[in-house]
Amino acid sequence: MTTIQETDVLIVGAGPAGLSSAIALRRQGVAHVTVVDREPEPGGMPRLCHHTGFGIWDFHRLYNGPAYARRYVQQARDAGVHLRAQTTIIGWEDDLTLTYTSPAGLGALRGRAVLLATGVRERPRSARLVPGYRPRGIFTTGSLQRFVDERHLPVGRRAVIVGAEGVSLSAFLTLHKAGVQVAAFLTDLPRHQMYFPYAPAKWLFVDALHRTPIRTQVRISRILGRKRVEGVEITHLSTGQREVIACDTVVFTGDWIPEHEVARQGDLVMDPGTRGPQVDVAFRTSRPGVFAAGNLLRGAETAATSALEGRQAARQVLAFLHGQPWPAHRLPVLVEPPLLWVLPNSLAPADLHTPAKVTFRVTQFVENATVEVRQGKRLLLTQPFRHLLPNETLHLSGAWLTRVEPHGEPVVLKLSG
Amino acid sequence: MPTTYDVAIIGAGAVGTAIARELSRYRLEVVLLEAKADVGMGTTKANTAIWHTGFDAKPGTLEARLLRRSYALLEEFVPQAGIPTERLGGLLVAWTEEQRQTLPSLLERAHANGVIDVRIISAEEVYRFEPRLNQGAFGGLFVPGESLICPFTLPIAYATEALLNGVTLKLNFPVGDVRQEEDRHVLSGPRGQQVAARYLVNAAGLYSDEIDHMLGHHDFTVTPRRGELIVYDKFARRLINHIILPVPTPITKGVLISPTVYGNVLLGPTAEDLDDKTNTATSEHGLQTLLEKGRAILPDLLNEEVTATYAGLRAATEHKDYQIRLHAAQRYVCVGGIRSTGVSASLGIAEYVAELLAEAGLPLQAKTAFQTFRxxxxxxxxxxxxxxxxxxxxxxxxxxxxxxxxxVTLGEILDAIHSPVPARTLDALRRRTRATQGRCQGFNCRAAVVDILARETGQDPRFLLALDGNDPPEPLTLTPPTHSSQEDQA
Structure with missing residues (x-):
């Protein structure tokens, strides 16, 4: 039916990870790099974030989201990357060939290597099983940003933000701009998790933020209203007491889930913690020639983290194109609660010669904790932490990697005691 | 005084639209009245989306007979109208020895209902059919005819064909009162509007008892029975091959796990009798109950993401059978108590109601042509x-x-907005195209969809988003395209 179009590297997703990787590959001499994206414009999620705070780490200056996205798109074009927007991957024809649909027709693209960088989304209300009616006025940060900045549609008058982490602040700024009063932030944890950007944002938006309570140790237990949201019922976790906050808008923020549709269609092995594809230190998935990078790996990090990761992945893709063998065997790395995930979540024998960066997240605040890494009965590492913060990526020393037995049992990360 | 129709049908659910379509075959002036903004908005839209064979209906009941008849009629209609269906078969699983012992009587019942391809299977066979089922099954009953159906497309297809063949459809038209006036019924709608018809069909679903009262009858009371359901992500679809049914009880068919024609997996429904006919909220207790049941039947299901949750109300009555009654002197047919099988029985009910109307003196003169729609x-x-x-x-x-x-493509969205029974609300668009119904629930596309709908229909987005009230909404009359009806009446 369709002819297969050949390319050296096929990248799915034109966000910070995909674009930075494409740029790096072109600059390192790869002849033909194609990036497809299902959105009408390339650039990824930053296109939707009309507030500042982008670019410090990767461009060493401050941009707002759309300007940051434009800069990546321009760099990609300048570097000779083939960008194809409004092109949706609909399946895998074979290990390295993806089929797509687009206004210009259907087709298939084959890369000598494939990099998946399809990003994340927030879990919507239904996936969080919040009961009640299904009135209008329920958003995620992503849909809210599209309403306000992309389509200039009305939102509401008074909102409750579910979540109190970095992205919740982003939702706050968008609501503030749209003239929507924020009744409260809600979090089931004992403190908010708006770490670094909170202080400067508080300074910038001192009035509005001061008037906005952060309700801790509560969960949203019901949505009220039939046609339009009329309020939310919250339940205090310690007492079980219920309370109603009147509002006509609810924004569910955070609670990330990777956009793993293409990865799962390809039957890549998925990690139960990140819910993204399982990768080793070289961003290799379970399928030879297929790499993954960016927020697809583990929920949302900053755009810069994804972009820098894209560049790292590009080095690995290049090594593969130059003949570096694909590992035949990999060892899973697992976590136990309250650890949420670890990256890399699998280890290839070749990864074990040198220490590498290991990151993880936890689901709750823990003070004076010790993280230990074990392989079977062998203790590979203990590392003390004064504070473990939820919704924040934490770094673990990678020195233990050299002590892993390549054909041994799975590696497990957990808290001591 | 308004023009007098031959027949007015109250309620445009699966049953009402099917009756309208059936009557549009004849040389009659028919009006279909719907309280909501679209067709198929009540029990029809929030159920388990299964096309039942009626194998477990009580033999000898009207329900059993009409389900059976309807199954045959749907087999013809479904491919012609392009209704999404999948004949997967139902697998009724016995989880206790006691339940296993009831299988022979269920088999007998199926046979009595004319569903003869049903068979009892062993526990080994159950697991061969469904390898991911939880341990502990004692055996099962396989019902090859149980199928998936799209309950959204079906009533829209009926209404479209009805419209194309001369029926007038009035939306946002709740009937507040029915008055007898010589040889006709005068129905009062919103904003002082009236509709008059010589014959009246009550297919008002949850409200059929209230309409029945307006005509002086007290034969039954509708008790809304809430069913909550959880829709799992499309990646759960690979976990099962059939509709997994429990052994039914007298109150409910029980909690099932079923694929949908959209490639998702449904878990539900609960069964809870309520007083409020508008309470379609999900509840903490209901959803928790479903998770427990789901885990017990198909443990892997709970590792998948939830795409949506919803609740529907079935029109249960104190009776065990449909409440379809002809009041010939009044030229009135009541079609009440259709409970949870309206989608499956719709064509059988429609045919039967036409017969009853003829019995009451309505002349059924077939038109020369009938326009179909895909x-x-x-x-x-x-x-x-x-x-x-x-x-x-x-x-x-x-x-x-x-x-x-x-x-969902822009082309499909535009088609739905400009179709004969057009999508004018977000909900109507969602049910015609599935836009915003997926795993992100509009994270990516809701703004675009609102924008397109507002632009194409000339409606204010604030109204679409229920930010500015227009309560009660303006009635909307859809009239048949003139050429088809004129042609026929000539």
Missing amino acids: MPNIGEAGPRPYRQPERVAQNSDYGRIVCHCEK
């Missing part, structure tokens, strides 16, 4: 535009995906 396919088993190179080549909007999760 619905756009929104099921995964059939061809979707984004996968059809020739359609994309004809119109690039069929390659322009707006809703990524459900792969």
